[in-house]
Amino acid sequence: METSIIIEGVIAFFLVIAGLFGIVGSFGMIKLTETMQRLHAPTKATTLGVGGVLIASMLYFFLVKGDFSFHELMITLFLFLTAPISANFIAKTYLQANTRPTDLPETGRDYGWSIYDDPPVRSDTPE
Amino acid sequence: MIRFIFPHPLLSVALTLIWLALVNKVTPGNVLLGAILGVVVPILTAPYWPHRAKVKNPLKIIEYVLIVLWDIVVANVEVALIILFKRNRDLRSQWIMVPLELTSPEAITVLAGTITMTPGTVSAMLSADSGSLLVHCLHTDDPDGVRDQIKSRYERRLMEIFQ
Numbered sequence: 001m002e003t004s005i006i007i008e009g010v011i012a013f014f015l016v017i018a019g020l021f022g023i024v025g026s027f028g029m030i031k032l033t034e035t036m037q038r039l040h041a042p043t044k045a046t047t048l049g050v051g052g053v054l055i056a057s058m059l060y061f062f063l064v065k066g067d068f069s070f071h072e073l074m075i076t077l078f079l080f081l082t083a084p085i086s087a088n089f090i091a092k093t094y095l096q097a098n099t100r101p102t103d104l105p106e107t108g109r110d111y112g113w114s115i116y117d118d119p120p121v122r123s124d125t126p127e
Numbered sequence: 128m129i130r131f132i133f134p135h136p137l138l139s140v141a142l143t144l145i146w147l148a149l150v151n152k153v154t155p156g157n158v159l160l161g162a163i164l165g166v167v168v169p170i171l172t173a174p175y176w177p178h179r180a181k182v183k184n185p186l187k188i189i190e191y192v193l194i195v196l197w198d199i200v201v202a203n204v205e206v207a208l209i210i211l212f213k214r215n216r217d218l219r220s221q222w223i224m225v226p227l228e229l230t231s232p233e234a235i236t237v238l239a240g241t242i243t244m245t246p247g248t249v250s251a252m253l254s255a256d257s258g259s260l261l262v263h264c265l266h267t268d269d270p271d272g273v274r275d276q277i278k279s280r281y282e283r284r285l286m287e288i289f290q
Contacts, residue, residue, distance in 0.1 A: 024207040024210055025207075027210060032215065036249070037265060040249060041206070041210060043243055043244070047199055047244065048200060070147070070148035070151050073148060080240070081240075083244065084244060088239065088250065091249060091263065095251060103222075104261060105222050105223070105261070107258070107259045107261075108258075108259055109258040109259055111256040113261060114252055114255045115252060116255075119255045119257075120256050
């Protein structure tokens, strides 16, 4: 009896943490004004929001139901694979439509940033 | 012959493990099916991926993953505090150019993904010759410090893993 209260407390703790970060992430979307700034809110604050729910779910199934579930780890893996890619798509689309090369820092290379400049011809590219 | 059956041993192992995690039960049948997928998929995809990433040091991956996970937790708290307690006009967002020493596309992808997931930075674009990376920083007073931290904390470790 004593232990189950502690377990429930820990699970509830993770759920509350997750909810807090989820709300802060969504609030950031409203509060921040520039597109590039708003991109920061969903890519990060929400990671811990989802992560907290997944940790709580793993603990619940492991400690209360007694079987270990890998699905939460898979969700984490796929989240980490997809979140940066969608953020990158949004960033690139925004840059394409709203900035000029002069707004950005220099690349420090012979070639400019990839949406303004063609890549160098690679020797191993098939004709 | 071995190279033909296992063109990419790590990919085979990863596919088998992911299959087992997806079905969520370890039985001989599932292990067998996972192993078959682990052999067949790399062979089928080999022609589309001629320059495979070479992982020099698989053990370093664990260290890297743990550091990144920790940084993600810290990043979440930092960004949450900025969102909640900083007025919009005090925010100093900046573009940062990070010169890259990494050359393999896989390593650069991992670095860009890591930058997006960690403290206050989103990677936006590569230069056309993949020699430098454009990073957007939510709030910083010290752009050079952020750049140096990315290089020393993440890129140096990825160099040890991939090259």
